[in-house]
Structures are given as structure tokens and as C-alpha cells.
Amino acid sequence: MNAPIPVSLLVNGEPIDAVILPRLNLADFLRDNLKLTGTHVGCEHGVCGACTVRIDGEIVRSCLMLAVQAQGASVETIEGLSDSGEIADLQAAFRERNALQCGYCTPGMLMTAQDLLKHTSVPDRRAIREHLSGNYCRCTGYQAIVDAVEATAKTRAERAA
Amino acid sequence: MTVTRAPAGLSVLDRPNSYIGKTVPRPNLDRLLQGRGQYVSDLELPRMAHVVFLRSPYAHARIGAIDADAAKRMPGVISIVTGRELERVITPWVGVLSHLKGLKSAPQHAIAVDKVCWQGEAVAAIVATSRAAAEDAMEHIAVDYEELGAVTDMRTALDSATPVIHASLGDNLAFERTLNAGDVDHAFSESEVVEADFVFGRHTGVTLEPRAVVADWNAAEARLTIYQGTQAPHMVQNIAALHLGLKEAQVRVVCKDVGGSFGIKVHIYADEMATYALSKLLRRPVKFVADRVESFNTDIHARDHRCRGRIGVKPDGTITAFEIDDLTGIGPYSMYPRTSAIEANQVVNLVGGPYVALNYRARARVVFQNKNVMCQYRAVGHPIACSVTEGLVDLAAAKIGMDPVEIRRRNLIADDAYPCASPSGMKFEQLSHHVSLAKLLQMMDYDALRAEQAALRARNIYRGIGIASFIEVTNPSAAFYGVGGAKISSQDGVAVRLDAQGSVICQTSITEQGQGSESLTAQIVGSVLGVSMDRVRVTLGDTDNTPYGGGTWASRGAGIGGEAALQAAKVLRRNILDVAAAILQSTPAGLDIVNNSIVNAGDGAPRMELNELARIVYFRPDTLPPGIQPELMATRHFVPRQYPFAFTNGVQASWLEVDTETGFVTLLKHWVVEDCGTIINPQLVDEQIRGGVVQGLGAALFEKCIYDERGQLTNANMADYLVPMSGEMPDIEIGHVVSPTQETELGAKGAGEAGTAGAAAAVANAVNDALRPFGATITEIPLTPQVILTALGRI
Numbered sequence: 001m002n003a004p005i006p007v008s009l010l011v012n013g014e015p016i017d018a019v020i021l022p023r024l025n026l027a028d029f030l031r032d033n034l035k036l037t038g039t040h041v042g043c044e045h046g047v048c049g050a051c052t053v054r055i056d057g058e059i060v061r062s063c064l065m066l067a068v069q070a071q072g073a074s075v076e077t078i079e080g081l082s083d084s085g086e087i088a089d090l091q092a093a094f095r096e097r098n099a100l101q102c103g104y105c106t107p108g109m110l111m112t113a114q115d116l117l118k119h120t121s122v123p124d125r126r127a128i129r130e131h132l133s134g135n136y137c138r139c140t141g142y143q144a145i146v147d148a149v150e151a152t153a154k155t156r157a158e159r160a161a
Numbered sequence: 162m163t164v165t166r167a168p169a170g171l172s173v174l175d176r177p178n179s180y181i182g183k184t185v186p187r188p189n190l191d192r193l194l195q196g197r198g199q200y201v202s203d204l205e206l207p208r209m210a211h212v213v214f215l216r217s218p219y220a221h222a223r224i225g226a227i228d229a230d231a232a233k234r235m236p237g238v239i240s241i242v243t244g245r246e247l248e249r250v251i252t253p254w255v256g257v258l259s260h261l262k263g264l265k266s267a268p269q270h271a272i273a274v275d276k277v278c279w280q281g282e283a284v285a286a287i288v289a290t291s292r293a294a295a296e297d298a299m300e301h302i303a304v305d306y307e308e309l310g311a312v313t314d315m316r317t318a319l320d321s322a323t324p325v326i327h328a329s330l331g332d333n334l335a336f337e338r339t340l341n342a343g344d345v346d347h348a349f350s351e352s353e354v355v356e357a358d359f360v361f362g363r364h365t366g367v368t369l370e371p372r373a374v375v376a377d378w379n380a381a382e383a384r385l386t387i388y389q390g391t392q393a394p395h396m397v398q399n400i401a402a403l404h405l406g407l408k409e410a411q412v413r414v415v416c417k418d419v420g421g422s423f424g425i426k427v428h429i430y431a432d433e434m435a436t437y438a439l440s441k442l443l444r445r446p447v448k449f450v451a452d453r454v455e456s457f458n459t460d461i462h463a464r465d466h467r468c469r470g471r472i473g474v475k476p477d478g479t480i481t482a483f484e485i486d487d488l489t490g491i492g493p494y495s496m497y498p499r500t501s502a503i504e505a506n507q508v509v510n511l512v513g514g515p516y517v518a519l520n521y522r523a524r525a526r527v528v529f530q531n532k533n534v535m536c537q538y539r540a541v542g543h544p545i546a547c548s549v550t551e552g553l554v555d556l557a558a559a560k561i562g563m564d565p566v567e568i569r570r571r572n573l574i575a576d577d578a579y580p581c582a583s584p585s586g587m588k589f590e591q592l593s594h595h596v597s598l599a600k601l602l603q604m605m606d607y608d609a610l611r612a613e614q615a616a617l618r619a620r621n622i623y624r625g626i627g628i629a630s631f632i633e634v635t636n637p638s639a640a641f642y643g644v645g646g647a648k649i650s651s652q653d654g655v656a657v658r659l660d661a662q663g664s665v666i667c668q669t670s671i672t673e674q675g676q677g678s679e680s681l682t683a684q685i686v687g688s689v690l691g692v693s694m695d696r697v698r699v700t701l702g703d704t705d706n707t708p709y710g711g712g713t714w715a716s717r718g719a720g721i722g723g724e725a726a727l728q729a730a731k732v733l734r735r736n737i738l739d740v741a742a743a744i745l746q747s748t749p750a751g752l753d754i755v756n757n758s759i760v761n762a763g764d765g766a767p768r769m770e771l772n773e774l775a776r777i778v779y780f781r782p783d784t785l786p787p788g789i790q791p792e793l794m795a796t797r798h799f800v801p802r803q804y805p806f807a808f809t810n811g812v813q814a815s816w817l818e819v820d821t822e823t824g825f826v827t828l829l830k831h832w833v834v835e836d837c838g839t840i841i842n843p844q845l846v847d848e849q850i851r852g853g854v855v856q857g858l859g860a861a862l863f864e865k866c867i868y869d870e871r872g873q874l875t876n877a878n879m880a881d882y883l884v885p886m887s888g889e890m891p892d893i894e895i896g897h898v899v900s901p902t903q904e905t906e907l908g909a910k911g912a913g914e915a916g917t918a919g920a921a922a923a924v925a926n927a928v929n930d931a932l933r934p935f936g937a938t939i940t941e942i943p944l945t946p947q948v949i950l951t952a953l954g955r956i
Contacts, residue, residue, distance in 0.1 A: 038197065040202075040420070042420075102422070133888035138421045
């Protein structure tokens with residue numbers, strides 16, 4: 001179980017082949033091996049949400065998953081979502097509303113917010129607050145984040161209408 | 162420093178296209194939004210090694226033999242270093258300040274020598290090629306501990322039967338302060354006296370990025386570069402140099418993005434000092450990033466006070482006197498270099514502060530314990546002082562059957578009574594308690610809310626309204642630390658220069674942890690110069706590349722660093738206009754700078770773009786008239802001198818519901834009216850207040866470091882130490898009153914701690930208001946379901 005083993009996966013659409021220790025968690029693999037430092041490590045026990053990434057379309061905490069478990073999967077990080085332009089409107093809303101201060105929770109928060117917006121067209125504030133409850137922010141007090149997500153939801157709904 | 166008043170006519174603050182008072186997005190947020198920030202935990206350097214610390218499992222123990230032979234043979238291990246070995250590289254320190262008379266502490270080492278004094282104190286450093294390899298090796302170190310009796314209860318820390326933690330100090334008393342103003346006994350003898358014991362849990366800041374440092378000793382340059390998430394780079398430079406036997410010029414501190422600070426990252430921690438020393442010892446970069454368990458066990462804790470308070474009140478509502486007896490346990494050492502007596506000292510300074518009553522007696526005692534160290538965390542002392550004061554005021558109101566708003570109206574210092582001083586000697590330049598309270602009541606529609614509360618009570622729904630007035634210490638002068646001998650600068654400096662394309666480069670000694678230091682600096686400089694913000698680039702957090710200064714803490718960035726930016730920009734503007742006048746054969750007074758161009762002051766007609774002026778100055782100075790030597794760079798420093806602190810004030814209100822069956826509290830709404838003087842960016846001020854309120858709400862309802870009787874921290878993880886999440890937090894409405902300080906041209910006071918100062922007091926008063934039909938009064942936070950159900954007699 002301690003010998004390095006090969007793993008192949010897609011990270012932000014790019015094929016990655018690596019030989020890694022089985023104990024390496026996905027967050028450390030992304031940060032230390034692939035230098036994708038936008039995925040942040042806050043608690044390393046699955047509570048704070050700073051390490052949230054998307055795997056095959058679903059958000060997961062990358063600190064609670066071993067990198068070898070991502071064999072064959074498609075992993076998307078904040079760098080990927082930023083470069084593809086998928087969340088450009090959400091990021092703009094965060095900027096306009098100052099929905100970030102230190103920025104450490106922000107990549108995970110954006111991942112989780114985008115997940116909500118993909119599944120619910122116009123969530124109300126209560127639903128936004130509930131969905132973001134697994135992502136800690138120590139700076140903002142959350143209201144600005146809720147505002148930014150709410151504004152993005154409305155804009156997207158208007159655009160779709 | 163002499164403050165130059167604005168010339169007649171338009172002041173520098175309300176020039177055309179001014180950014181002052183405008184909500185503009187912070188510059189460079191895209192970096193953080195796209196995951197391209199540069200936090201210390203992201204940093205890698207060539208040959209960089211990783212350090213982890215073996216930490217004591219005991220709260221108090223003598224260290225015997227340390228056997229690291231097996232660990233040293235583990236793969237990837239570079240070195241294992243004990244406290245004795247590291248002592249040869251870095252000297253110990255004692256966290257005292259001379260103006261806190263009688264404050265004592267014992268020498269503290271980077272890694273424990275002979276004895277450990279709290280669970281979590283480092284006993285050995287393991288340096289390896291990766292953190293995982295270092296942790297693997299750590300498992301193989303054997304330490305002989307002889308467990309000693311742990312001092313855990315602050316109430317018995319001074320008893321003769323309690324062991325003395327540091328024999329050389331004689332007892333466990335770190336600091337005591339007493340104050341006696343007016344005639345409290347006489348006042349009490351003529352009043353109704355109400356008293357209560359207020360209990361505050363131990364909290365910690367829980368910065369989402371743990372403390373992180375990379376120390377890089379370059380033996381060939383004999384220079385140490387410290388990359389650290391810190392609020393005070395020059396302080397770190399001074400301390401590292403002092404204890405490593407270096408000159409300050411041999412130490413550079415670089416601070417890029419910081420994942421949360423809140424006062425946690427304004428101190429010098431033993432493990433950070435050890436990391437600097439290890440880099441020097443091993444002649445290579447060494448990285449330390451605390452894991453979450455280490456954060457809980459070693460990031461400073463705060464609060465943990467027990468305070469007996471008494472208030473005297475007359476039947477007409479006149480408050481006659483306050484008295485407090487405050488006790489706090491700070492762990493085994495006073496923190497370095499700011500000390501651990503400041504919070505208790507602040508409590509003494511601030512209790513009763515919003516009110517007219519001049520009779521005030523206080524005692525504060527600070528005792529050592531075998532728990533993690535305590536020190537300054539956001540709103541130092543304010544939440545204690547505010548909760549005690551406002552709790553007592555509500556108790557007094559209840560005693561005489563007066564509405565909580567009315568008793569405040571009758572006792573808050575009148576808005577036209579300034580300047581004046583508090584019984585503890587705090588000088589108030591201009592506060593606005595009454596107009597703030599009136600605004601708050603209007604925002605919350607107080608009377609309608611009371612009616613709603615009464616209607617719901619009839620249906621067995623228990624809602625409460627809590628009000629808390631507060632004062633906040635901001636813009637601290639040298640009175641905070643400098644006078645006590647700490648090399649923590651109270652002045653800040655800003656350098657501004659026009660580059661060769663007419664953009665502005667600005668270097669400031671204040672730092673950024675997300676508050677908006679970069680933005681406020683760019684807004685001020687852009688406004689004064691007449692340059693658009695996108696042309697202003699701000700550099701912060703680098704001792705090699707900024708003027709010398711204090712950094713960002715104690716709500717000082719905008720008020721002190723902002724004023725330095727304003728004054729520097731004024732000088733540069735004058736210098737630019739001197740050159741422009743020479744080029745354009747005009748006079749400086751006949752010209753202005755608007756929208757990145759030199760224009761006629763009179764009719765606004767464009768004369769020359771700034772980039773053209775810069776081109777001439779830098780590349781064709783031969784075409785300038787003889788005798789003209791342009792100076793397109795200017796530096797100014799600022800420190801408050803007239804007032805030791807720029808006090809601000811405000812008032813908060815909480816509207817909440819208590820479930821009397823489960824003890825759960827639901828926060829429904831929160832209001833704040835705050836007066837921080839000139840507002841540079843309304844959105845950033847509001848967000849500072851909201852963030853501060855939520856940290857105060859965490860303290861009110863959830864947060865507590867729970868120690869057992871042997872000094873073991875039993876909830877050192879994020880699942881058991883609860884912080885506010887989005888689902889539990891209310892929307893927070895904010896209003897402003899603006900009383901600029903006259904000490905600066907900018908007029909800004911701080912706003913970073915106002916939210917935290919009063920939030921818990923408002924919640925506690927609201928809970929008691931909700932529980933009034935049951936006759937229950939609670940003066941303890943956090944207000945957990947257990948505390949509430951106990952008060953209701955349900956468990």
C-alpha cells in the first residue's frame with residue numbers, strides 16, 4: 001500500500017499522468033504536484049470548504065479524497081473555471097460587491113456557488129445561505145457573498161428568459 | 162508633524178472626480194478570484210525544506226531525554242533540532258512593556274528548554290524534504306516527560322495551594338491594574354446597585370489560512386528573507402534581527418496575500434522564530450505551515466475573562482457609578498512583543514466609556530495558566546468592556562422599570578459635550594452617541610418591533626431586542642506600544658512617484674489582509690493627484706520596498722496610512738505642477754491636474770497629458786528651462802500626536818428568537834450605526850463592519866476553546882470549535898454618522914473593530930430581553946443551548 005502507483009486523470013481538461021503515493025490527498029496533489037495553488041487548504045478535515053473542486057461535475061472536498069481515487073476522473077479547479085470563462089459573471093459580481101476580503105475561501109466559495117446556480121435557477125437568499133453553509137468565510141460575514149450569488153442568479157435568469 | 166489645512170476653495174478631498182466617499186471595487190481582486198493569489202502557503206523556493214514541530218501532549222511537564230536517533234534515520238529527514246540546540250542560534254525573549262507597570266513574564270524559547278508550559282508547545286523541530294516525511298519521522302521521536310501539576314482555573318491561579326508556573330516570578334500574577342475615579346462608594350450609597358458576574362469564553366481567530374512562514378537565510382549575502390503572512394512586517398524584521406544577532410538591514414520581510422489575520426498574525430510566535438533560526442542553522446529555505454490542530458493549540462487565544470460588574474442607578478434612570486473586578490488567564494507567557502496585559506488594560510480603559518457617570522472603580526488581574534497563550538485579537542478588550550457595560554445598563558433599566566433605550570438616552574455623553582474625557586482618562590475628540598442611537602432606532606423601527614415582540618409573546622414566541630452602544634479605539638499613537646519600549650512603529654509612511662508613462666507608483670507601510678488598504682491608498686492618491694485609479698499601483702508588505710511603518714492593526718490603516726498617502730500625494734502634485742508650469746510657461750497656481758492631464762485651473766482646458774510631462778522629465782530634461790530639477794517622487798510620514806487614540810463610537814441592535822424548548826437562538830436581524838469619521842470607500846467600511854459583527858456573533862453564540870482540568874484543549878478542530886456559517890447569520894444593516902477627526906486633513910478614523918466590539922453585547926441583551934417573561938438573566942457567552950436551558954431551569 002505504500003509503494004507509488006500510477007494514476008491518469010484529466011485536470012482542467014488536460015491529461016495528467018503521475019506516479020504518486022497512495023496516501024497523497026487530492027488537494028496536496030493539485031497544489032504540490034501540479035502547482036495548482038488556487039485550491040486552498042484550510043482545515044484538512046473536510047469542514048471549511050476551501051479545497052472544494054469539481055470532479056465529474058460534482059463538487060467535492062479535495063482534502064477528503066485521495067488522489068488515486070481520481071483515477072480516470074475529470075477534475076476541475078478554480079484555475080480551470082476561470083480560464084474557461086464559465087464563472088466570469090459570478091467573479092465579476094463578487095468583485096463589484098466586495099464579496100471577498102482575504103480571498104482564501106474564495107475559490108471554494110465560487111465552486112460551491114456555481115454548483116448551486118447550475119442546479120437551481122433563481123435560489124432565494126435562504127437557499128443560497130444553506131448551500132454555502134459548508135464553506136467558511138472568516139472575513140465577510142457572508143452577506144456580500146449571498147448578495148453576489150443572488151445577483152448572478154437573477155442576471156443569468158434574465159439572460160435565459 | 163504640522164498638519165496643513167486644505168487651501169481655501171476645494172479641499173483635496175472634494176476635487177473633481179474624487180474617489181473619496183465612493184464605492185469603487187478594490188484593485189487586483191481578479192488575482193484572488195481566479196485562484197492566482199500568492200499566499201505564503203503557496204510559496205516554494207529552490208532547496209526549500211519543510212519543518213514540523215513535535216509538540217507537548219502535556220500542559221505542564223519537565224522534559225527529560227529526547228531520543229531522536231530512529232527519527233533521524235527516516236527517509237527525507239534533514240535535521241532534528243531541540244530547544245537546547247536552537248538556543249545557540251536564537252535568544253529567548255520576555256513579553257513585557259514598561260508602561261504596563263508591574264507586568265512580568267518569564268523568558269520564552271523558540272523551542273521549549275527543560276520544561277513545557279502548555280499542551281502544544283514545541284519540543285523539537287523535524288526538518289525534512291517534505292512535510293509528510295517530517296511528520297513520519299516525528300512519530301519516531303521519544304521524549305521522557307515528567308508531568309507537573311497544571312494550573313488551569315484562573316480563579317485559583319493565585320491561591321497559595323496552586324503551583325507557581327515560573328518559580329523565578331514568585332507567583333502566577335502577571336499584571337494587576339486598579340483605577341479609582343470619583344467616589345464610587347458614595348455614589349452607590351445613594352443608588353440602587355445591581356451586580357452580575359460576566360463570563361467570557363476563550364476564543365481564537367481561526368484564520369482560514371493557517372499561520373505560514375518561509376525563512377530563507379542566504380549565507381553568501383548574510384541576509385535573511387522572511388516570507389510571512391503578517392500584519393506588521395517591520396515589527397517582524399526588528400524582532401527577528403534582535404534575536405538572531407543580525408542588523409535589521411540583514412532581514413527582509415515580504416508579505417504578499419494573507420489568508421485572514423484579525424490580530425492573530427500581528428504577534429511573534431515561537432514556532433515562527435524557530436523557523437527563522439532553522440533556516441540560519443541549516444543555510445537553506447525552511448517552510449512552516451501550521452496545520453489546523455496546531456492553529457487551535459498555538460494561534461493566540463483571546464477573551465477568557467470573568468468580570469464582576471456593579472452599576473448604581475437612581476430611580477430617574479441616572480447612572481451614578483460603574484465598578485468592575487476583572488480576571489483573565491493568559492496562558493504561561495505574556496506574548497511577545499505586544500504583551501498579554503493589553504486586553505485587561507483595555508477593559509479597564511473602556512468600561513462605562515459611552516456614559517456620563519464619572520464615578521468608576523476597577524481592578525483587573527491577569528494570571529498565568531498552563532493553557533495556550535492569549536493576546537490581542539480583533540477588538541481587543543472591547544467586547545468584554547461593552548458586554549459588561551451594556552449588560553449592566555440593561556440590568557439597571559430592568560431594576561427601575563425603564564426602557565433600555567430611554568436609560569441610554571438619559572446617560573450617553575451629549576453630542577455637544579466634546580472634547581471631554583472618560584473617568585479612566587480616555588480623551589474623546591468628537592463622538593455622536595445620541596444621533597447614532599436615534600438613527601439606529603429609525604432604521605430598526607424600534608416601536609414597531611416592540612409591538613411585534615409583544616404580539617408574538619402572546620403566542621409563546623420569545624423574541625428579544627438588544628441594544629449596545631460602544632466606543633472603539635482607533636488610530637493608536639505611540640501611546641499603545643512605543644512608550645512601553647516595543648519597537649512597533651505607530652507612524653506610517655507613503656512614497657508616491659510618477660513613472661515615465663504618467664502612471665503612479667505608490668509604496669506604503671500599511672499592509673493588506675483584505676480590508677482594502679491597497680484600495681484606500683489608491684483612492685486617496687488618485688483623488689489628490691487627479692489621476693485615475695487604474696493608473697495607480699500600490700506596493701505593500703515588503704520591508705525592502707516600502708517606507709518604515711507599523712502595518713495594519715488596531716484600526717489604523719485608513720486613519721494613519723491614509724493620511725500619509727494624502728500628504729505624500731499633495732507634495733507630488735505640487736512638484737508636478739511646478740514642472741508643468743515651467744514647461745507650459747504658466748504658474749503652478751494657474752494649473753491643475755484632472756483626469757490624468759494638466760489643465761488650466763480656471764477654465765479646465767487641457768494643456769498637457771501627464772505621460773507627456775513624464776516623457777519630457779525623464780527623457781528630454783535638456784529641453785527644460787535652466788535651474789529646473791523635477792522631483793517626481795515624494796514621501797511623507799504621519800503619526801497622531803494630539804490624541805493618543807482617535808475614539809470612534811457606534812451602536813448595535815440585535816433582533817432574535819429564542820426557542821425555549823431547545824435553547825437555540827435564531828438571529829433574525831442586526832443593525833449597526835457607526836461613526837468612523839471620513840469614509841473613503843463606503844462599501845469597504847460596511848464590509849469591515851459586517852465581517853466584524855459576524856466574528857462577534859460567533860463569540861456570542863458558538864465559539865469557545867474548551868479545556869479540561871489537565872489543560873487539554875478538547876475541541877481543537879473545526880468540527881468541534883464552531884464558527885459562524887452562512888446559514889445561521891442574519892442580514893446586517895449599516896448606517897453611518899460622520900464626525901471627522903480634526904487631527905488629520907483626511908479626517909478618517911478606523912472601522913475594523915467596531916462590529917466585533919458590540920455584537921455580542923447586543924445579542925446577550927436581546928436574549929435576556931427574550932427571556933424576561935421567565936425571569937432568567939444570562940451574563941455568559943457563548944450563549945449555547947446548554948447555557949440557555951440551564952438558565953431556564955430546563956436542564
